[in-house]
Amino acid sequence: MKIIIPMVLIILVAIFLFSQSQDRSHQKIEGETEKLLNQLPQGSMTVISTEWEEVHGKTVHFPDLARLSEIDVLSVFKKHEITHLLLTSADIYPYLSIYGDSVSFVKTDENLGVFRYASQNPEINTNMLTEENNQLSSIYLVVGEPLTQLTSIICEFLSEDQIQRLPPEEIFFNKQSFVNEGLTCPYVIFIDSTSDNPFNWTLVCVPQSLRDSIGIRFYLLDEPSESFVSFNSFYIGDKYVKLWEVK
């Protein structure tokens, strides 16, 4: 009995501390968001995605914020007197298809070496094949020497009876962008090639229809705009937050 009482007390204290630390980290994120919004000029109104908790009088929720284009949102923002736009990495993630869950180096008998990137959640039901239940099954890269040279890129569309291999319309790789002309598929590929080894690269695929979304244009590519001027960027918890001023 003498042992049980201190043990129970220790357990209770540990649980109390554990729950407090969880609450504190949540409060810290909310507190930092509020602190950030307080730094904005008086009367500012920031548009945020529905992932975030609304701060009364300072924020407005906007569903599917990251996938909308500048033209879609600008007049609505002006009408609601929105002064700032806030996007986080979590807002962008759902619109991307990430290829790199399975990476193969394919060596052919004609001595061609190709890296193939596949995804557990590929782009599905594309318009590239007439058969339904098709998918953008994989993306192939031919990488030259040194490994920072990209020679060729091909997207493979697959269904039960059909197969099609076509280059994507636009590619972002190693601080460069490439535009393919002629017969292409309407996708944009972003290549995370920060490692020297292509086995560690990750390919991000976005439909061309989302190329001009504010998530891609402003958050991912930092493209300049006359109406949205970069205001600040910072971490809140594990989220990378970017803020723009609406002009």
Next chain:
Amino acid sequence: MNKPKFRFIYLVLIFSLCSVAFWIGTQVVPIFFTKILQTKTSAPENPNHSTLLAIARRGFVFEYDMKKGNLRQEKLETSQRNFETNLKMVLAYHHVERQMFNVTLQRSIAIPGGTPEQIDAYHQLIIEGELATSISQRQTIEKKKKELLNGAKVAPFIQTNSTMVNTVNNIR
């Protein structure tokens, strides 16, 4: 006199421990399952198996397909220089186990008693067949293949082999 009092304390302690265990369970079990789903999400099919099938389905025109993707036009835009950093921030949400494979692709055509010219012509027809976009084109090519063989047996051969290189946890 003391016995019922101790029993009461004992019951309270047992009840407290059970409550605490239940509470810990409600906190830990969802976290545990979330982690499992994040790190061990398995593909609906073996991704490497589908790799081999996809490569083999257009195996004879593999090099031709890759050449179609050759990069020609390049434009540099200074405003896009941060995209790799921005991309990393987004990819931080992607928690999967990465599987790596080495794959070999070998192709050959054997026609017992066939001449080298016959084999070359048949090879060309296979390529045309893989590139055909309509059923009627494919039917025409199949007819030409039969005419070319004139009853001889043929073994077009595509072999894909793979070995696993590594598996790494992709949590950044």
